Amino acid sequence: MRAFCRFEELSSIVKNKTSIEEDSITREGIAKLAENYQKYKSLLSELEQCTKEYVKKKKSVQGVMFKSIRKMNTEIGKTQYRKT
Template identity: 40%
Template sequence: MQGIDSREYRILAAAFDKLESVSNNATSKLEESDYSNTKKNMEELDALYFRFQSLCSELGKCIQEYEVKKKTLRSLINKSNRKLVSELHKNKAVNPL
């Protein structure tokens, strides 16, 4: 699974912040359509990035729950197998064929 590069996102966010800062202080403005398109895309990128972070966190919790459940189940299976093998050995010792 390919993730989103947090460093790359921070670089883009910083570049956008710089664009906003320069745009506010500049005498000649960008065309409104260019600026609003850029701003809209940055907002969508922010939303996707935060959604990705949320899903990664949720996935991490799921992985931890899976690992705990797997270890518990493995332990139960091994315990049951040992008990059954022990019973088979006792039965063979009592009733040899």
């Protein structure tokens, strides 16, 4: 964007040094870049939210799972103790 601002600044000072076609291509390209950048920012924000939700759910599931594993290990230990 800084380069485009500089382009705009120089274009207003030095008129008619670039062709209309080049000017049009540049402006259309910048508009498309700005559009893509906004989409990128939106998707990045969505990814960050998804990542937070994933980590939260992972911790929740692990907590329940590890509690169950401890109970099962205790039961296995009791069963093995009784056999000996």
